[in-house]
Amino acid sequence: MGKSIIDKIWEQHEVVSEEGKPSLLYIDLHLLHEVTSPQAFEGLRQKNRTVRRPDRCFATMDHNVPTLNRYVIEDSIAKKQMQTLEANCQEFGIQLEGLHSDDQGIVHVIGPELGLTLPGKTIVCGDSHTSTHGAFGALAFGIGTSEVEHVLATQTLWQQKPKQLNVVIEGELGYGVSAKDVILSLIARYGTSVGAGYVMEFSGSVISSFSMEERMTLCNMSIEAGAKAGLISPDETTIAYCKDRKYAPISNAFDEAAKRWLALASDEDAVYDKTITLAAETIEPMVTWGTNPSMGIGISQVLPRPHEGADNEREGVKAALSYMGLTGGESLCDVDIQHVFIGSCTNARMSDLRSAARIVAGHTVHKNVQAIVVPGSQAVKKQAEAEGLDVIFKEAGFQWRDSGCSMCLGMNPDLVPSGERCASTSNRNFEGRQGKGARTHLVSPTMAAAAALAGKFVDVRTMLKKGSEVAHDCF
Amino acid sequence: MTAFKTFTGVAAVLDRKHVDTDQIIPKQFLKRVERTGFGRYAFFDWRYDSEGHANASFELNAPEVTDADILITGENFGCGSSREHAPWALADYGFKVIIAPSFADIFYNNSLKNGLLLITVSEQERDVLMVKAKKGEKLTVSLDSQTLTFSDGTAFAFSFDPYWKEMLVNGWDEISLTMHYEKNITQHELTHTV
Structure with a gap:
C-alpha cells in the first residue's frame, strides 16, 4: 500500500508513538506574531522554563500594525502588545523582523518568501491560516496559545494523526477564474465542515498547473473548509520557487534537499479516508x-x-x-x-x-x-x-x-x-x-x-x- | 490546569450553528497581553447593543441563564480564528462545559488545554438536551463516568478521548509530561534532517 505525503511527513516527525494514543510530533518551524504569543511567553516565565530551540522560531508583527504612518501607533494597547513581542524575542533569543525590517510582512507571506517554509517541514503558528504553508508540501497548521507555549518549551506537540481527504480538481479553469474562486467554490459546494478531522491534500491537473502563489491561496482557505491543514505534494514548481530564497539551503545542499522533497510526493497508490472532486469547468468567479x-x-x-x-x-x-x-x-x-x-x-x-x-x-x-x-x-x-x-x-x-x-x-x-x-x-x-x-x-x-x-x-x-x-x- | 470534577449546574442554550471565534471574542479584545479577564467581552457584539446596554434578545442575557455553567449549542462551534482568547473568554464567563454536535479542531484543543470540557453528542441528543435545558432542569456532568444526567433522571452517555480524559481528570500540566520525553526529543534532533 502506498503512502501519502501526510503519512511520510508524519513518520519522519514522530518522536514518541504508541498505539491508540496521540503521537509526540517534532516541529521544525515555529512562526510567531504579536497577538497569540504574549501569554505563552508569560507562561514560560511563570514556570521558569526556556525556549528549547530559539533557532527554529521566527517572529514578525502583522496583525496590529498600522498600514498608514506605521511607526506611529496610537492604540496604546496594540503598542504594548508589539513592545511585548520585542521584549520576549530579545529575552528568549528569537529572531524578530519587526516594523523597521525589510523582511516584515504577514507571517504567511514572509515564511515562503524568505525560504523558511520548505517541503517536508512541520510548521506551526498561533494563527489558523498557517495552513497556507501546506502549498509547499509542508504539514502546517494553526495552534492556540497553550500550544505555542508547549512548542516553545519542547519543540513538539501531541497530535492525533488526522484522517486524510484527497481533493481532486481536474480540468481546465475558465478564463478569469482564479485559485480564490476554486477554493470559494469548493467550500460553497461542500460546506465549512467537510474537512473537519482531516488534512486535505489537493491534487489533479488544476493543482499541477498552479503557481506557488495560487497554491498558497488554495491551502490558505482549507481551514475555512474545517480542515486541520491543506497541502500539496511538492513538484518542480515547488523546487523552482524555493531555490535561492534567503534561508533555503544553497548549492549542493539544495540539490540534495530537492531530491528528498520530491520523494515526499504522495504515492500513486496512496490510500485516503475520503476523496472529493471538483470539475474545473464548472467553476465561475465567486462572491x-x-x-x-x-x-x-x-x-x-x-x-x-x-x-x-x-x-x-x-x-x-x-x-x-x-x-x-x-x-x-x-x-x-x-x-x-x-x-x-x-x-x-x-x-x-x-x-x-x-x-x-x-x-x-x-x-x-x-x-x-x-x-x-x-x-x-x-x-x-x-x-x-x-x-x-x-x-x-x-x-x-x-x-x-x-x-x-x-x-x-x-x-x-x-x-x-x-x-x-x-x-x-x-x-x-x-x-x-x-x-x-x-x-x-x-x-x-x-x-x-x-x-x-x-x-x-x-x-x-x-x-x-x-x-x-x-x-x-x-x- | 485545574482537575475536572463532577458537578451539577444550569445549562444555557445557544441554538446557532457555526458560531465562530470572532463572535465568541471580537478582535478588539485580542490586543491584551493577559490571559485573564476576557469573560466580560464574551459574545460582546451579540450581548450588547451599540450603546453598551445588554441586548435583551440575545439568548445568554435571559435572567434564568445568566449564571449558567453549561452551554448547549450547534454544530461546528468555535470555527475560524485560532484565538485561544475564545476559550479563555468562555471559561472566565463561567462556562465549565460546552455540548455540541461538533467542534472546530483548533478550538477543541484550545478548550481542553484550559480545562474547558467539550462534549460531542449526536444532533438528536442535542435536541433533547436543549428541550430539557430550556425547561430549567439542572444537568450533572460526570467526566469520570462519561454521563450527562438531568434532575429528572434522564441520562446520556458520551464518548471521550482517553488521553484527554486522563489529562482533565488529573488536571495535569502537559508541558511537564512532555518534558519526561526530553531524551527522545534530543535523539530526534540528532538523527533527523529537515
Whole structure:
C-alpha cells in the first residue's frame, strides 16, 4: 500500500508513538506574531522554563500594525502588545523582523518568501491560516496559545494523526477564474465542515498547473473548509520557487534537499479516508453573500431564497441575508459597495497585485468607493513599486499602504463602518470581522478590482479579453 | 490546569450553528497581553447593543441563564480564528462545559488545554438536551463516568478521548509530561534532517 505525503511527513516527525494514543510530533518551524504569543511567553516565565530551540522560531508583527504612518501607533494597547513581542524575542533569543525590517510582512507571506517554509517541514503558528504553508508540501497548521507555549518549551506537540481527504480538481479553469474562486467554490459546494478531522491534500491537473502563489491561496482557505491543514505534494514548481530564497539551503545542499522533497510526493497508490472532486469547468468567479465562507455563489447566479432551502438551513440563510442587508433572489451585480480591500494572507502576493492592477490600469475607482491595496509584505510592496503597480493603483484612486493583516480582521485602524459593504480579497466574512456591523463579500483580486471601478459587483470575465488589455468600454 | 470534577449546574442554550471565534471574542479584545479577564467581552457584539446596554434578545442575557455553567449549542462551534482568547473568554464567563454536535479542531484543543470540557453528542441528543435545558432542569456532568444526567433522571452517555480524559481528570500540566520525553526529543534532533 502506498503512502501519502501526510503519512511520510508524519513518520519522519514522530518522536514518541504508541498505539491508540496521540503521537509526540517534532516541529521544525515555529512562526510567531504579536497577538497569540504574549501569554505563552508569560507562561514560560511563570514556570521558569526556556525556549528549547530559539533557532527554529521566527517572529514578525502583522496583525496590529498600522498600514498608514506605521511607526506611529496610537492604540496604546496594540503598542504594548508589539513592545511585548520585542521584549520576549530579545529575552528568549528569537529572531524578530519587526516594523523597521525589510523582511516584515504577514507571517504567511514572509515564511515562503524568505525560504523558511520548505517541503517536508512541520510548521506551526498561533494563527489558523498557517495552513497556507501546506502549498509547499509542508504539514502546517494553526495552534492556540497553550500550544505555542508547549512548542516553545519542547519543540513538539501531541497530535492525533488526522484522517486524510484527497481533493481532486481536474480540468481546465475558465478564463478569469482564479485559485480564490476554486477554493470559494469548493467550500460553497461542500460546506465549512467537510474537512473537519482531516488534512486535505489537493491534487489533479488544476493543482499541477498552479503557481506557488495560487497554491498558497488554495491551502490558505482549507481551514475555512474545517480542515486541520491543506497541502500539496511538492513538484518542480515547488523546487523552482524555493531555490535561492534567503534561508533555503544553497548549492549542493539544495540539490540534495530537492531530491528528498520530491520523494515526499504522495504515492500513486496512496490510500485516503475520503476523496472529493471538483470539475474545473464548472467553476465561475465567486462572491460570498453571507456570514460564513460557504455562503457563496457564482457571479451569474442569484441569491438563495430562504424558503427554498433545506429545513435546517432556512434560519441560517435568513439571518445571514438580514445581517448582510440582502434579499433572496436578487443578483449581486445590482448591489452597491462602498469599500474594496485588496490584501491579506490569502491574496496579497505579487501575482494577486499584478492581476488586480491589470483590471485597474487606466480606469478610475467609483466615486462612492474607498479602495485600499495592502501588500502582503514589505518585499511585495517594494517589488510592486519596482514594477510600477503602485502608480497604476494610485492613479486609479486606490490607497497604496504598508504591509500587514489590515482590514482582513481590523485589529489595526483599517475598519469597514457598520452597515457598509466591502468587496474583500480576504478569507472570512464572519459577522463583524471587518468592523462591527460591516458586510464582507469575499472575492478574488480581479473581482475586487472590477468591483472598485464599477461601485458594484461585476463579472470580471466581461472585462477581460484573452491575450489583450482590459476592455475599455466596460463602464 | 485545574482537575475536572463532577458537578451539577444550569445549562444555557445557544441554538446557532457555526458560531465562530470572532463572535465568541471580537478582535478588539485580542490586543491584551493577559490571559485573564476576557469573560466580560464574551459574545460582546451579540450581548450588547451599540450603546453598551445588554441586548435583551440575545439568548445568554435571559435572567434564568445568566449564571449558567453549561452551554448547549450547534454544530461546528468555535470555527475560524485560532484565538485561544475564545476559550479563555468562555471559561472566565463561567462556562465549565460546552455540548455540541461538533467542534472546530483548533478550538477543541484550545478548550481542553484550559480545562474547558467539550462534549460531542449526536444532533438528536442535542435536541433533547436543549428541550430539557430550556425547561430549567439542572444537568450533572460526570467526566469520570462519561454521563450527562438531568434532575429528572434522564441520562446520556458520551464518548471521550482517553488521553484527554486522563489529562482533565488529573488536571495535569502537559508541558511537564512532555518534558519526561526530553531524551527522545534530543535523539530526534540528532538523527533527523529537515
